[in-house]
Amino acid sequence: MMTNLFNIFDPSTNMYLSMNWLMMMMVLIFIPFNYWLKMSRYQIMFMLLMKMMFKEFKLLILNKYISNIIIFISLMMMILFMNLLGLFPYNFTSTSHLTVNLSLSLTLWMSFIMFGWSMNMNNMLIHLIPLNTPMFLMNFMVMIELISNIIRPWTLSIRLTANMLAGHLLLSLMGSSMNNMFWMILPLMIIIQNMLFILEISVSMIQSYVFSILSLLYFNESN
Numbered sequence: 001m002m003t004n005l006f007n008i009f010d011p012s013t014n015m016y017l018s019m020n021w022l023m024m025m026m027v028l029i030f031i032p033f034n035y036w037l038k039m040s041r042y043q044i045m046f047m048l049l050m051k052m053m054f055k056e057f058k059l060l061i062l063n064k065y066i067s068n069i070i071i072f073i074s075l076m077m078m079i080l081f082m083n084l085l086g087l088f089p090y091n092f093t094s095t096s097h098l099t100v101n102l103s104l105s106l107t108l109w110m111s112f113i114m115f116g117w118s119m120n121m122n123n124m125l126i127h128l129i130p131l132n133t134p135m136f137l138m139n140f141m142v143m144i145e146l147i148s149n150i151i152r153p154w155t156l157s158i159r160l161t162a163n164m165l166a167g168h169l170l171l172s173l174m175g176s177s178m179n180n181m182f183w184m185i186l187p188l189m190i191i192i193q194n195m196l197f198i199l200e201i202s203v204s205m206i207q208s209y210v211f212s213i214l215s216l217l218y219f220n221e222s223n
Helices: 005-009 019-030 041-058 063-085 098-119 121-126 135-150 152-180 186-221
Strands: none
Touching (some): 041 063, 063 186, 098 186
């Protein structure tokens, strides 16, 4: 029996052997493999999505770093599949936990910061003061830019976590409230819940794209 609405996000297995976290490995199942000479429709759709993301990310990165696009495309596909897996019934949503999202964003941000300050220190110092900043505001702007750089991984992870939590809570709340409703209102509630489900699918796609594109922009600033 669910005593709390947030219990749907709690791991229900043992702390030492939490099988729910293995859901993150199920992303590999949805990657298409070549078993036949002719590609299937799922492979064609997957390749079209990859090509579209490559063209989109190519506009935001320098040509000498274009080989790094595969990191951000893989990050987007992994978050997308984990978001969509959480919409299946009796499934564990790993991207609704701040620990998972923060581990992704903090790892990327730390690598970008370490690379930027070690290889492009002058460029990183220039970014601390925006162009045409008055002299008396320079010290204040340096503090603001430093704080904004520090909170970047937190804003990335909190944005993804909050969007996943909000959508799943709405769906679970609507589903649990349908048991006590009058039968004439049930068709309307089913339509509303289906619309919420479609909205949650679109939010899952948008949030995976936003997470990866912001990571790419942070990578550009360090270079």
